[in-house]
Amino acid sequence: MGLAIGMPELLSMLSAELDNLPDERKQGNNTKYTVEEAMKSAFSVFFMQSPSFLDHQRLMKSHKGRDNANSLFGIESIPCDNQIRTLLDPVPASTVFGVFRSVYGGLSKTGTLSSYRCFQGEFLLTLDGTEYFSSKKIHCSHCCHRTHKNGSTTYFHAAVTPVLVAPGRPQVIGLEPEFITPQDGHDLPRLRKCCCQALDCCPSPLPTRPARNFTGRRSLL
Numbered sequence: 778m779g780l781a782i783g784m785p786e787l788l789s790m791l792s793a794e795l796d797n798l799p800d801e802r803k804q805g806n807n808t809k810y811t812v813e814e815a816m817k818s819a820f821s822v823f824f825m826q827s828p829s830f831l832d833h834q835r836l837m838k839s840h841k842g843r844d845n846a847n848s849l850f851g852i853e854s855i856p857c858d859n860q861i862r863t864l865l866d867p868v869p870a871s872t873v874f875g876v877f878r879s880v881y882g883g884l885s886k887t888g889t890l891s892s893y894r895c896f897q898g899e900f901l902l903t904l905d906g907t908e909y910f911s912s913k914k915i916h917c918s919h920c921c922h923r924t925h926k927n928g929s930t931t932y933f934h935a936a937v938t939p940v941l942v943a944p945g946r947p948q949v950i951g952l953e954p955e956f957i958t959p960q961d962g963h964d965l966p967r968l969r970k971c972c973c974q975a976l977d978c979c980p981s982p983l984p985t986r987p988a989r990n991f992t993g994r995r996s997l998l
């Protein structure tokens with residue numbers, strides 16, 4: 778059994794969130810590409826499951842890639858990776874978090890969600906911590922950092938990503954990620970805090986049984 782949301786529905790959910798995206802560019806700057814095009818281009822990287830942004834750019838520059846960009850994602854002109862970064866850097870990721878809720882709501886309405894009840898009639902929610910940026914030179918005020926024994930420092934961005942899974946189901950349902958910020962403290966306590974925040978943001982109906990590790994919070998088991 779597949780998911781009951783097709784590509785057209787998914788794209789229209791994304792497009793609905795992209796209306797009125799903030800555009801930080803000053804009037805008169807090169808505005809060849811819209812923020813929406815940049816956002817859809819970034820989305821297409823993940824949808825096409827390209828191993829890297831560069832690989833994806835190569836693919837999109839091919840004839841087939843241009844066709845896909847237009848027919849699948851409705852992108853008229855494809856911005857390059859630097860243009861995408863410039864356009865999207867000022868846009869908070871939470872701007873498009875509504876898509877997670879729309880997909881979840883859609884799956885709930887069609888009954889697909891209930892087929893994920895697999896653990897004594899409840900959902901199985903996995904929490905994965907992931908780093909998605911790392912540098913010894915470039916950093917910003919949102920960066921976490923770790924200091925190495927040799928005195929050098931690595932700066933990184935990290936997030937906790939909650940995902941609904943079910944045995945035998947190859948598809949998983951991603952929920953809103955919780956970004957780990959420097960203010961969250963360090964290591965395990967920080968991760969625990971972010972896990973709790975991620976669980977708090979999960980939409981209902983999700984399990985509410987008290988958890989061993991996250992007392993008083995919504996639980997994963």
Ligand SMILES: [Zn+2]
Pocket residue numbers: 916917918919920921933934
């Ligand atoms: Zn940073």
